[in-house]
Amino acid sequence: MALISPTELTYKxxxxxxxxxxxxxHNIVVPSAAKGSELIAQEIAxxxxxxxxxxxxxxxxxxxxxxxxSVYAELVRMHRxxxxxxxxxxTFNLDEYWPMTKDxxxxxxxxxxxxxxDHIDIKPENIHIPDGEVKSxxxxxxxxxxxxxxxxxxxxxxxxxxxxxTGHIGFNEPGSNQNSRTRLVNLDHITREDAAEGFQGLxxxxxxxxxxxxxxxxxxxxVVLMAWGQKKSAVIQQAVxxxxxxxxxxxxxxxxxxxxxxxxxxxxxxxxxxxxxxxxQTCEWNDKLKYQAVVWLCRKTGKSVLKLTESDYNxxxxxxxxxxQSIYDLNIEIFNRLQHTxxxxxxxxxxxxxxxxxxxxxxxxxxxIIFSPHPDDDVISMGGTLDRLISQGHEVHVAYQxxxxxxxxxxxxxxxxxxxxxxxxxxxxxxxxxxxxxxxQLKDGEIPSxxxxxxxxIIRQREAIAATRYLxxxxxxxxxxxxxFYETGAVKKAPISQDDIDIMNHLIKSIRxxxxxxAGDLADPHGTHRLCIDALQQSLSQLRKEPFLKDxxxxxxxxxxxxxxxxxxxxxxxxxxxxxxxxxxxxFFHQTQKDGVMFQGNDPREFWVRAEDRNRETAxxxxxxxxxxxxxxEAFKRYYY
Numbered sequence: 001m002a003l004i005s006p007t008e009l010t011y012k013x014x015x016x017x018x019x020x021x022x023x024x025x026h027n028i029v030v031p032s033a034a035k036g037s038e039l040i041a042q043e044i045a046x047x048x049x050x051x052x053x054x055x056x057x058x059x060x061x062x063x064x065x066x067x068x069x070s071v072y073a074e075l076v077r078m079h080r081x082x083x084x085x086x087x088x089x090x091t092f093n094l095d096e097y098w099p100m101t102k103d104x105x106x107x108x109x110x111x112x113x114x115x116x117x118d119h120i121d122i123k124p125e126n127i128h129i130p131d132g133e134v135k136s137x138x139x140x141x142x143x144x145x146x147x148x149x150x151x152x153x154x155x156x157x158x159x160x161x162x163x164x165x166t167g168h169i170g171f172n173e174p175g176s177n178q179n180s181r182t183r184l185v186n187l188d189h190i191t192r193e194d195a196a197e198g199f200q201g202l203x204x205x206x207x208x209x210x211x212x213x214x215x216x217x218x219x220x221x222x223v224v225l226m227a228w229g230q231k232k233s234a235v236i237q238q239a240v241x242x243x244x245x246x247x248x249x250x251x252x253x254x255x256x257x258x259x260x261x262x263x264x265x266x267x268x269x270x271x272x273x274x275x276x277x278x279x280x281q282t283c284e285w286n287d288k289l290k291y292q293a294v295v296w297l298c299r300k301t302g303k304s305v306l307k308l309t310e311s312d313y314n315x316x317x318x319x320x321x322x323x324x325q326s327i328y329d330l331n332i333e334i335f336n337r338l339q340h341t342x343x344x345x346x347x348x349x350x351x352x353x354x355x356x357x358x359x360x361x362x363x364x365x366x367x368x369i370i371f372s373p374h375p376d377d378d379v380i381s382m383g384g385t386l387d388r389l390i391s392q393g394h395e396v397h398v399a400y401q402x403x404x405x406x407x408x409x410x411x412x413x414x415x416x417x418x419x420x421x422x423x424x425x426x427x428x429x430x431x432x433x434x435x436x437x438x439x440x441q442l443k444d445g446e447i448p449s450x451x452x453x454x455x456x457x458i459i460r461q462r463e464a465i466a467a468t469r470y471l472x473x474x475x476x477x478x479x480x481x482x483x484x485f486y487e488t489g490a491v492k493k494a495p496i497s498q499d500d501i502d503i504m505n506h507l508i509k510s511i512r513x514x515x516x517x518x519a520g521d522l523a524d525p526h527g528t529h530r531l532c533i534d535a536l537q538q539s540l541s542q543l544r545k546e547p548f549l550k551d552x553x554x555x556x557x558x559x560x561x562x563x564x565x566x567x568x569x570x571x572x573x574x575x576x577x578x579x580x581x582x583x584x585x586x587x588f589f590h591q592t593q594k595d596g597v598m599f600q601g602n603d604p605r606e607f608w609v610r611a612e613d614r615n616r617e618t619a620x621x622x623x624x625x626x627x628x629x630x631x632x633x634e635a636f637k638r639y640y641y
Contacts, residue, residue: 019281022241022272024254027261029268033228034070036262040160040224041074045084047158047222052088059090059150061159061212062116063170064108066527067226068160072116073495079120086122090153092146093129094161094170095211098139098184100132105490106198107132130182130210143182143210150216159220163227166190167235167248171211174247178255180213198492214252223259225250227267229530230562236263237270278317285324292567293318294334295625299566304626305335338625341572346385346555346636347394347515358571358638359515359553366514367395369507373519373532373559374404375464375480376590380611381557382517383471383583384575385634390472397511398468399479400461401504401532402486408456410439410448412592416459447489457482459592467589471582479507485531493527496535504539512548520556520637529559540641554639563614563635566621570638574630575615584608 030036044060051058062068078084093108102109109129117127128149134142150156161169166188172180173188186208196202217223227236239250240261253259273280278293285293298305301312308331313322322330340356343349347366348359368389372378378386378398389396417436424432435451442448448456461480468478483500485493508516518536519529533556543549555571558564575583587608588594594606605613615632623629 019273019277021280025240025259025261027240027263027268027271029263029265029274031265033067033226033264036226036228036264037068037070038074040071040226040262041078043224044071044075044158044160045078045082048084048086048089051157052085057088057090057153059092059153059155059157061156061217061220062091062093062112063160063162064093064095064111065162067162067228069115071160071226076116076119086120089122090126091122091128092150092156092212094217095209096130096132097206098130098132098134098208098210100206102133106195132210134210139184139210143184146182146212147216156216156220157222159217159223161217161223161225161250163225163232163235163239163250164191165194165231165235167239167250169214169217169225169250169253171209172214172217172249174249176214176246176249178218178246178252179215181216182210182212184208184210214249218252218256220256221258223253223256224262225253225259226262228264230266230269232267233270236261236267237272240271278321282320285321288567290321290324290330291334291337293321294330295338295565295567298625299621302624304624305331305338306626335626338566338622338627341569342574342622342627342633343571344388344574345392346571346573347389347392358636363514365393365395367511368397368515368517369511369513370396370398371516371518371532371536372398372400373529374402374407375400375460376404376467376587376593376607377519377529377559378464379467379471379583379586379590380607381519381521381559382573382634382636383586383611384579384615384632385517385557385573385636386473387471387579387582387586388573394515395477396473397477397479397507397513398464398473399481399507400464401481401483401535402528403453403457403480403482404460405453405456406490408459408592410442410452413452413456413459414439416455450489453487453489460590463590463592467586470586470589481507483532483535485535486528493531496531496538500535501538501542504535505543508539508543509546513552516552516554517636518554518556518639519559520639521559521562537641544641554641555636556639557634557636563618564637566618566625568637569618569635571636572618572622573634573636574619574628575632575634577631580612580615580632584612587611 030039048058075084079086093112096108097106100107104110112129128146130146131142163169166174168188168191171185171187173185173191187206192202192205192207195205199205235250238248239253242248242251244251244254268274276296277283283289294305297308297312297316297318300316301308303312310322310327313319313327341358343358346359347368348354348361349357350361350364352361354361370378370382370386386396414436417432421432435455438449438452465475465478469475481503483503485496485500488494518533520533521529540549612632615634618633618635619630622633
């Protein structure tokens with residue numbers, strides 16, 4: 001089913017007009033990026049076929065980056081399985097780094113051919129991508145000719161967009177003019193930071209790019225912008241609900257009469273009708289929404305739950321909530337609900353009344369699998385809880401889903417090679433000599449050999465085992481799955497395949513767990529966490545009929561990037577100062593991921609600092625809501641499958 005354009009007479013906005021009164025851009029919210037990508041690909045396919053039936057060319061404006069990957073994959077599938085032809089399609093890409101050679105693995109020329117053009121029947125002469133190799137003296141002429149080519153084919157029928165954290169579309173950074181056309185631009189520092197992992201470091205990211213302009217985008221007959229994940233939620237809210245301003249280039253889309261934003265639930269999370277629906281409509285109050293509203297009211301007023309007054313509710317658009325029950329009963333209900341999330345027994349407290357506890361008391365000793373996307377997410381994200389589960393006698397297994405090898409720098413690998421050489425008292429083996437020579441000759445962004453990647457895998461495995469040994473976990477309970485989707489040797493990962501799921505299935509069936517912990521942190525900037533949780537979801541779906549899964553509860557934790565909102569937390573595990581120190585020590589065993597880690601994202605803090613700050617902030621939120629004052633808290637959300 002194709003997306004519904006806001007210009008079509010059949011269009012009905014989701015919900016009431018009142019619900020959408022803050023929104024200035026048409027948007028639809030989908031359950032997942034995969035579903036959204038299917039809808040977008042279907043609309044593009046329908047447009048192509050419609051043009052074909054009229055013997056006309058279909059002119060597409062295309063985007064790059066991680067967001068459109070699944071759109072292109074679906075279009076390729078349609079071509080192969082449904083006979084969708086691209087012979088009548090003409091494409092114009094939004095942008096390209098400058099200077100940038102076409103054969104560079106980070107070039108958008110390479111990206112588009114690898115992910116789309118090489119797999120469909122589009123004519124090579126119908127492909128247009130800004131030239132990153134054009135000479136400085138010829139850039140202006142090239143840009144003018146690029147605009148002329150778009151005009152000569154009748155303009156863009158459809159423009160696909162992503163959105164950056166600066167609010168940019170294409171490479172139209174903050175400050176871009178509404179009337180701008182294709183041109184050479186300087187890239188914002190945040191944009192370059194976001195691209196740094198692909199280039200193996202910020203210093204290697206180009207500082208300039210050629211991009212279509214705002215006016216070029218707005219001239220398209222149809223515009224669809226896609227956004228996936230929590231890290232896009234703030235900028236989406238500004239683009240949809242904020243004022244039109246050059247400081248947020250995506251806001252110019254409000255001037256376009258045929259634009260739709262396709263958002264997954266995480267990207268849409270900050271829209272008013274989703275985050276605080278009581279501000280825009282009369283709500284049907286259920287337990288979940290009441291909980292969300294009261295916690296929001298506490299944080300807005302700076303009061304604990306039991307100190308909220310009738311005036312607080314009335315003055316903050318929550319008067320109708322008090323019509324459902326008395327303020328006393330409501331405050332007590334929410335306080336108790338918060339209190340019941342707190343437990344020092346994440347595996348359940350033996351022989352205790354568990355009617356108001358987040359976990360079951362039985363069985364006393366549970367079999368537990370902790371899935372960790374990288375070989376350090378376990379201790380970074382839930383090191384205190386892992387320590388508790390082990391010390392409280394549960395059979396705990398830690399499963400590292402990927403090798404994490406690409407996060408080991410060449411300098412770190414060289415250090416281990418040289419230690420091995422020194423241990424051999426100068427009798428350096430041919431293998432070690434070859435590895436050292438290869439590292440010396442590796443160019444920036446070049447994929448290392450399988451031998452180098454294996455060395456980096458072993459380094460991370462040994463760091464992980466050192467950490468789990470410190471916490472008292474037997475070595476035989478540590479599993480290195482090395483899911484194939486990760487083992488490309490490059491930052492870009494392969495799609496999840498049945499091979500990945502089979503590995504997950506085998507481990508789950510062999511352990512038959514009562515508890516599974518997994519990373520639900522979809523704000524992870526390089527996508528590994530998202531793919532790992534996808535693999536688990538697909539595995540659970542395939543194993544659904546296994547009897548043991550009826551007694552298996554799944555708990556999601558978040559990593560170093562983002563924490564759950566208080567009202568989303570189903571289990572809060574407090575930590576003492578001593579346990580915070582033990583968690584820190586466990587993280588320190590991952591030595592290659594300290595002091596200038598390769599994929600740090602835009603946060604300059606080390607992972608252990610982020611983890612402690614986040615756990616301390618969660619404890620402070622609970623304290624401010626009126627609960628006990630703990631040193632730190634690790635938070636979990638129950639996942640129902």
